[in-house]
Amino acid sequence: MELNEGKNKFIEAWGIFGSEWGINRTMAQIHALLLVSAEPLSTEDIMEELNVSRGNVNMNTRDLITWGIVSRVLKKGERREFFQADKDIYKVAIKIMNERRKRELGPVLETLRELKQVKGNTTEAREFKRVVADISSFGENTDKMIERMVKADENWFTGSLMKFLVK
Amino acid sequence: MELNEGKNKFIEAWGIFGSEWGINRTMAQIHALLLVSAEPLSTEDIMEELNVSRGNVNMNTRDLITWGIVSRVLKKGERREFFQADKDIYKVAIKIMNERRKRELGPVLETLRELKQVKGNTTEAREFKRVVADISSFGENTDKMIERMVKADENWFTGSLMKFLVK
């Protein structure tokens, strides 16, 4: 397979994978394109490569930046901005997990904490509280686990954790 | 908070959380409703509780069944089927992870394996293959990790793993 065909296949695969996990296709594709580009790309480069509009590229690059996995870079002598993806996949994975932890897991955990306060001592109420407490405890542990991953260094992640889990 | 209000809040929260993770809202809500119901529910019960159509309930309950986290039950003397969710949240989480592994991770890993065969020995081609190999290795490890979780017993999950990660 040729390099260019490979890049296109990667962009396509990453786009599908992203959309299966609630990330919009273009955002995932821009991320993929930047991951496999040797050089940082401009808005125009991305527009051309993926056939999407300027507005779309602007929105999604900004979004990728707020996720902390893409950064703006300046080339000397150039007025416009270029974009570049962090190519360390462990850092990327941890940043994504951590952002989703904060944005999506956080609110659920808060709701679950409230729900443990439901009144009543009937069988039904106790059963409800048991289910909620189980889910809550599972969620809190997942939350702490991701927090620890963020603090740990890459070596811990690839070394100790992977050994513990996979070997 | 009263039990009923609590149940509704839980159903709402679970629906939002699900849709953020690429699971349709009704499916997540049906799952939530079954999780907090003391008794198995019929199609009609679910239609009424969530205000959705018969077709929608039918599609989504069948989908939940293929995920392995909801089962049909029969009540004696009753003609129709009732639905019941597995309330062991660890089992549920592992089943969901494992299904997503098979359905979504699998195809990506296959593509990545192909992409490692890209021709060329230029700096650009080597850089591409390095990025692909990194992502591939991360993905394969995640895949193996989930496979091990499936095989392990609940105690390993709640005990050893959580201790290793969180404590």
Add this chain to the structure above:
DNA sequence: TTAAACTTTCAAAATATATTGAAAGTTTGT
């Protein structure tokens, strides 16, 4: 064998999400 009780299907409609692109806004160099 019939019909009532129930489940499933799927084309059409509704809803939600993503994308466009032109206009407005901003920055920079002269």
Add this chain to the structure above:
DNA sequence: ACAAACTTTCAATATATTTTGAAAGTTTAA
């Protein structure tokens, strides 16, 4: 201060996904 070069915004449009509900299909009991 100006205008060229660039970025951002957002209402309109397009696309994708979900939901509906009536009709078709199936099962059961008498």
